[in-house]
Amino acid sequence: MTDKEAKDICLGRVTGRDVTELVFRSRKSEDIFLGEMLVGLDEDSGRRFLMRVINIQHGTEAREGGWAPRTAGAFMDGDAHDRQYTIYDEERRLYHQVVCAPLGYLDGVGAEVRFKSPKTIPAHFSKVRHANEDDYRFLKQYLGDVTVGSLRSGDRVITSVPIGIDSDYVCQHMGVFATTGMGKSNLMKRLAGSVLETGKMGLLVLDPHGEYADGGKAELKGLVHHPKAENLRVYATRDVECNASNVRISTAEITVGDMQNLWPFTEPQKEFLSAVNARRRSEWLDYLVDNDGQEMFEAFQRQFHEGTIGVVKRRAAVLDRSEFVVRDPRVSMTETVISQLHEGEVVLVDLSGASEKEELLISSVLARAVFDRNSDLFRDKAEFARIPPCVIALEEAQRVFSRAWGGIFPQIAREGRKFKTGLCAISQQPKLIDTEVISQFNTLIILGLADRLDRDRLTSSARQDISKLDYEIQTLMIGEGLVSGPNTPFALPLKVDLYEDYLAGIGNHKKKVKNVDDSFF
Amino acid sequence: MLRGLDTREIEQVVSQILGEGDTADGAFPESGIIEVKGDFTQDDFMLFETNGSDFKMMAVDGGSVTILDGGSFLVAGVRVGQALFDGPVCDREASGDPEMHVFDISLASLRDAYSIFYDKSVGGSPPDTPQGLEEGVGRIRTLMEWKMVERVLDNGLPSGSVLAFDGALWAGIKGIGQMLGRIVKKANEGGIILCGISKRSMLTHKGLPLIPKVQMVGDDFHEKKAWFLPLEIGSGYAEKEFGRVYVAKLHPYSNHAFRIDLALPGGADEAMGKLAALSNDPTYVGYPYPLARVHNDVAFDRSEVEEMRHLLRNRALERGMDQKKWHLTFQEFHEVLDMNR
Numbered sequence: 025m026t027d028k029e030a031k032d033i034c035l036g037r038v039t040g041r042d043v044t045e046l047v048f049r050s051r052k053s054e055d056i057f058l059g060e061m062l063v064g065l066d067e068d069s070g071r072r073f074l075m076r077v078i079n080i081q082h083g084t085e086a087r088e089g090g091w092a093p094r095t096a097g098a099f100m101d102g103d104a105h106d107r108q109y110t111i112y113d114e115e116r117r118l119y120h121q122v123v124c125a126p127l128g129y130l131d132g133v134g135a136e137v138r139f140k141s142p143k144t145i146p147a148h149f150s151k152v153r154h155a156n157e158d159d160y161r162f163l164k165q166y167l168g169d170v171t172v173g174s175l176r177s178g179d180r181v182i183t184s185v186p187i188g189i190d191s192d193y194v195c196q197h198m199g200v201f202a203t204t205g206m207g208k209s210n211l212m213k214r215l216a217g218s219v220l221e222t223g224k225m226g227l228l229v230l231d232p233h234g235e236y237a238d239g240g241k242a243e244l245k246g247l248v249h250h251p252k253a254e255n256l257r258v259y260a261t262r263d264v265e266c267n268a269s270n271v272r273i274s275t276a277e278i279t280v281g282d283m284q285n286l287w288p289f290t291e292p293q294k295e296f297l298s299a300v301n302a303r304r305r306s307e308w309l310d311y312l313v314d315n316d317g318q319e320m321f322e323a324f325q326r327q328f329h330e331g332t333i334g335v336v337k338r339r340a341a342v343l344d345r346s347e348f349v350v351r352d353p354r355v356s357m358t359e360t361v362i363s364q365l366h367e368g369e370v371v372l373v374d375l376s377g378a379s380e381k382e383e384l385l386i387s388s389v390l391a392r393a394v395f396d397r398n399s400d401l402f403r404d405k406a407e408f409a410r411i412p413p414c415v416i417a418l419e420e421a422q423r424v425f426s427r428a429w430g431g432i433f434p435q436i437a438r439e440g441r442k443f444k445t446g447l448c449a450i451s452q453q454p455k456l457i458d459t460e461v462i463s464q465f466n467t468l469i470i471l472g473l474a475d476r477l478d479r480d481r482l483t484s485s486a487r488q489d490i491s492k493l494d495y496e497i498q499t500l501m502i503g504e505g506l507v508s509g510p511n512t513p514f515a516l517p518l519k520v521d522l523y524e525d526y527l528a529g530i531g532n533h534k535k536k537v538k539n540v541d542d543s544f545f
Numbered sequence: 546m547l548r549g550l551d552t553r554e555i556e557q558v559v560s561q562i563l564g565e566g567d568t569a570d571g572a573f574p575e576s577g578i579i580e581v582k583g584d585f586t587q588d589d590f591m592l593f594e595t596n597g598s599d600f601k602m603m604a605v606d607g608g609s610v611t612i613l614d615g616g617s618f619l620v621a622g623v624r625v626g627q628a629l630f631d632g633p634v635c636d637r638e639a640s641g642d643p644e645m646h647v648f649d650i651s652l653a654s655l656r657d658a659y660s661i662f663y664d665k666s667v668g669g670s671p672p673d674t675p676q677g678l679e680e681g682v683g684r685i686r687t688l689m690e691w692k693m694v695e696r697v698l699d700n701g702l703p704s705g706s707v708l709a710f711d712g713a714l715w716a717g718i719k720g721i722g723q724m725l726g727r728i729v730k731k732a733n734e735g736g737i738i739l740c741g742i743s744k745r746s747m748l749t750h751k752g753l754p755l756i757p758k759v760q761m762v763g764d765d766f767h768e769k770k771a772w773f774l775p776l777e778i779g780s781g782y783a784e785k786e787f788g789r790v791y792v793a794k795l796h797p798y799s800n801h802a803f804r805i806d807l808a809l810p811g812g813a814d815e816a817m818g819k820l821a822a823l824s825n826d827p828t829y830v831g832y833p834y835p836l837a838r839v840h841n842d843v844a845f846d847r848s849e850v851e852e853m854r855h856l857l858r859n860r861a862l863e864r865g866m867d868q869k870k871w872h873l874t875f876q877e878f879h880e881v882l883d884m885n886r
Contacts, residue, residue, distance in 0.1 A: 087846075091828070098827035105769075107798060109827040112834040113635055 036122065038064050038150040043142055045492070046075055046126055048152045049083065052118045056080060059496045059504075059517055060178030061155045062124065064146040071131055072159060073146045075124035076517070077178065078492050083121040122152075125492040127514045130162060137162055139513055160185050166512050170194075170218045170225070172211060172469075173520040176504060181519040189215070189467055190511050191224040195413045195446040197437060197464050198509075199421075201454045201482060202471030207503040208450055209235045211469065212417060213247060213523040215448075216370050220252040221530070225446075226365030226414040228394065230387045233419065234376030238265035245524050247372055251531050255369045259357055261348065261377030271348045271373060273389045274356040275313075276306040278343065282388045283309075285424070285431050286339075286381045293336050296328045300336075310351060312340035346382050358393040365394060366411045384423065391416050392432040398443040413444045421449035422456035437464040454481045467509035469518070472500035488515045564753045577717055577785075578747040579778050581755055587766040590774050595825075596818025598632040601706040603697050604835035607690040609682050610845040612853045613875050618651035621682045622853060625689045627697060628839040630823060635838065643843050644689070647853065655681050663720070666692035672720045684718055691721065694739075695728050704736030707819050709836055713741045714788035714806035725787045729808040738816045739808045741788070742836060746804040748778065748790075759792040760802040769797045773805070773817050793817055795824040799831020 036050035046064065050056055056077060064073035084091055095111075102109045111117065126142035139162045155177060163175070163185060171188035174181050189198060202208045212229065213236055219227045229236055229247075237258050239246035247256050248266040260268035280301045284294065297308075300320075304311040315323070317333045324333075343349055350356070364371050373390065375383040394414050401408045416436070418424070424433040436447055449465060451457060455477040462485040470490075473479050479498070483491050486508045490497075493506065493515060500506075503522065508515040521529075607625035614620075626643030629636045650658045656674045659681055663671040666688040675681035694710055702708060714729070716722040732739035748755040755776075763772050773793035778786070788808035795803070795817070807816050820833050829837045858871055 086828075095827045098830060101798065102827070105798065107825075109825050109830070110633055111828075112630075112633060112823070112826050113838060116635075 034151045034153055035062065036120075036152045038146050038148065038152060039121070040148075041123075041145075043126060043145055045078075046073070046124045046145065048122050048124070050120045050122050050152070051115055052120055053115060054120065056120065056122055057178030057180075058499055059176070059493075060180070061127075061159075061517065062122075062152050063155045063159050064150045064152050066129075066146040066150050068147050069131075070133070071129045071144075071146070073129045073142070073150070074127040074155065074159065075152075076127055076493075076496075076514075077122055078125045078496065079123035081121040081123065083119045085117045085119075130159065141513075157182075157184060163513070163516070166190075166516070168507075168509070168511075170215065170222060172214045172218060173503075173505075173518050176517040176519040178517075187507060187516055187518050188218060189469075189507070190509065191222075191413065193467060193510050194225055194415050194448075195441045195444050196466035196510060197440065197447045197449070198415075198467035198469065199454065199457075199462065199465035199482075200448060200450045200469045200471070201473060201478065202452060202505070203474050203478075204452055205502065206472040206500070207505075207520055208419075208452070208471065209233075209240075210503065210523050211471065211505070211520045212236065212448075212450065213239075213245075214521050214526055215417075216247055216256075216372070217250050217252075217523065217526060219368075219370050220247070220250050220255045223255060223368035223412070225412050226368055227370045228361065228365055228390060228414065228416045229370065229372045230375060230383075230390070230416070230418050231372060232375045232378075232380075232383045234262065234264070234374050236372050237268065237374050245527055247370065249527060251527075257361075257364050257369055257371045258374065259361070259372070260374040261382075262374065264374055268374065269357065269360075271375070271378070271386060272350050272355050272357050273348060273386055274350050274353040275309040275344065276353045277356055277358060277389045277393065278309055278349070278385065279388075279392070280308065281431060282385055282392075283339065283343065285388065286384060289336075290332070292328060292332045296324070296332050296336055299324060299328070309340055309343060312337050313344040342381070343385065346378075346385075348378060348382055348386060358390060361390060362394055362397050365414045368412045387418060388424075388432050391418075391436060395432065395436050395440060395443060395445045398445050399439075402443050408444070411444060413446055415446040415448050417448040417450065419450045421447075421451040422453045425449060425451075425457040425461045428458040428460035434458075434461055437461050452478075454478045457481070459485065467507070469505055469507050470497055470500075470515075471505040471520075472502070473497055486515065488512065490515045562753075564751055574782055575785075576747075577713070577715055578749065580752070581748055581750050581776055581778055583777075585759060585762050585774060590763050590766055590772045591814070592767060592770055592772050593814050593817045593821070594771075595821040596815060598822045600632070600819055600822075601703055602630045602709060602819070602823060602833065602835050603702060603706065604628045604630070604709045604833065604839045605690060605693050605697065606711040606836060606839040606843055607686045607693075608840070608843040608845055609686045610850055611682070612647065612850055613857065614877065615874055618649055618654075619678050619682070620647065620649045620857065621685075622647050622845060622850075623682065623686045623689060624843045624845065625686070625693050626839050626843040627693060628835045628842065630835045633823065635835075644693070646685075646689070648685075650678055650681055652678065659684060662688050666695075667721050667724045669720075687712070687718060688721070691724060691728065695724070695731070698728060698731040698735060698737065702735065702737055705738075706736075707738045707740060707816070708732060709740045709742060709820070709833055711742060711744065711836060711840065713743050713746075713790070713804065714739070714786070714808055715741075716785040716787065722784050722787075729787050732808060738811070738819065739788070740816060740820065741806040742820075742833065743804040743806075748776070748804060756792055756802055756804060760794065763792075763794060763802065771795055771797050771817075771821055773813060775813065789813070791817075793820075794831060795821040795833070796831035799824070801831050803832070 035054055036048045038048045041047045058077055060077045062075050099109055128139055128142050131138050168188035168190040170191050171186040173187055174183045175185035175187050234240055237246045238248055258266055258268040259271045261271050280297045301308045317337055320333050321330050361371050424431055428434055436445055468486050488508045503520045505518045506515040507518050605627045609623045612620045612622050624643050624645040629639040662685045675684050716725050746756050750758050759774055773791045776790045778790050788806040791805045792802050793805045809816050823833045824831050826834045
């Protein structure tokens, strides 16, 4: 057997440790990368132990400590005197010690292969090799039917093993977390693209930055460029490169809670809002806008200070002045959005032309409308069974999830699962999200996260133990990630398809987006 | 505080180290402890350059270890090996596996055991018997090393190659002169540079170890240079000398000089240049790496000794030996004392 053949078969041999960590010795020249998936072959039992590289260290044959610094010193001395030294027998004297997290083992052969959690260890000196397609075969059942990319092993992309999220679990909520620039938007476009193809769920994408419709930049593609764009509905607060409908919500759909999420209110102000709401129900906002302060002061028997009433009224007027807020409930987009979601379509709401307060308000109103409708349908078993799961994708999610209670989003996080309403919370600062809320996200897609506090928050909430993957998460490149879900046997390493490449792969013809009936408005 | 120390003895020892004592009777040329006469001048030291790496070097070395000590007998292990380098690269296949022997040796069986190895390497019966068990094991190892050197020559090396071994071209064992003569002849006929490199030497100068003294003088004359010094050792035992003796520093930045014995068809410059060419490993600066490698290959480490003990014990028990008897045979009370000191 040549050296090369030996290398193909065997990357090294297991040297020790325990069920939580395995170490093997590999050749110095072997290209092994953090996050790579390898297999330890226990020849006695025939088991294949899947393991993921979590650290790579230098090793030397030298018995005495301090050999390496001494040798480095000799090299440096040689450098200073223009003398070349040669390390003879490098491959024998120098090696890599590769530390791996055991993922589990494959027992049995052929169709009888079973994946089991890592409750035992491979035999001493078991051979280690790269995982191959046969090793990954068992993963098929766990890979998810709404694909976003491919399995990754270190830097290598295993294109034959697509990875995504499982539509059966989307109502158990998911979180997409990454530092800016690590590929969140690309991931969401790719996810939406898959939904456009499969129609397995209704996806409401709330886009505050205008990145999804036409790509946002000339060199980027958007959802409107998807060959199945006939399943896409776009509502926009600005001009976009497609037929888009106007964003409109009615004052009757706005709740006191929505308003309280936009500004801080004092206790008297909250009491006043509550009193108005109790008296005027769905017309509370119109009432505040249409009546002057003095009238309301009298109408409420002078129970509230004029100053309190003035502040609340001014804020109500801000909402009323928004071009996206209308009085006529029939003009609201919510009914149409709900029915489109129930058809398994992707509804994109481009909010880049709205202020942050408007964006949060519109998002809350739409999310509540979907959740309330699905809750109502829950009582009608047949109708409820007909609707697909509905997922609401929300950017900068830390803004609405800093507390576990208050507002529609935390409520959906707690109760949405039962009513086929899932959340896809996208954030670059998971540390700002309440732990109780994060624990409701059963699927986590983690792209590169530089902040330790962010990683710690996710580590404590993930379905699988990802504590040993901390360094890997730090070193993830753009588009690389980990998927941890209720149905994944371990955190699956992922390479998200570049959306533009994905489009090219499925036939890049721009389709006309179906017109929403504007005459309706 | 060192209990029981008579400090006058410290003074005596230091005097000896400083060369102040009576050293006239220190030399025993027949045993290789030879006093080198004269002083060294700058002109005696020869400077040289490395000589490329387009040649082969075969290195041979041996190692031995006491596996079990039963007091009146020993179980010993001896291993010899070779490493062939083609330029800077080790040819693992041509180097092959080391040869290892395990044997028991007692004062009663010493002659027989030694005779077997002597016959295998030199041929015939040995003219004498080692004085003790340790010496017996040492001689067996040396005989095995010489046998391997001869085998290498018999198997053939390209002309211009270096055949290096750990030791001197000195017939330190009675009866092996003929074998050494044969080896040198084969090397010369094949154009092979036969060279012994001694990590320790028994040569003295004015009663003190010769090599450090030469090194100090050589470095004073030729700072940061590679040099060698030819010696006239004049042992008076020409039948034991099979090569020319040198002290050499093979790398300008090495802290070590070695005794090098050469039996060669060409000049010492070429030989030294070739040895120097493979003496630039940063761990073993100034020592030919192939010799370092083979030294490490044949040395016994503690785990190997433990494994051998385990193997022997298991076989003994399988063959009916009582566990207690094994324990009583090889127990060592010093270990108990040391452990509880």
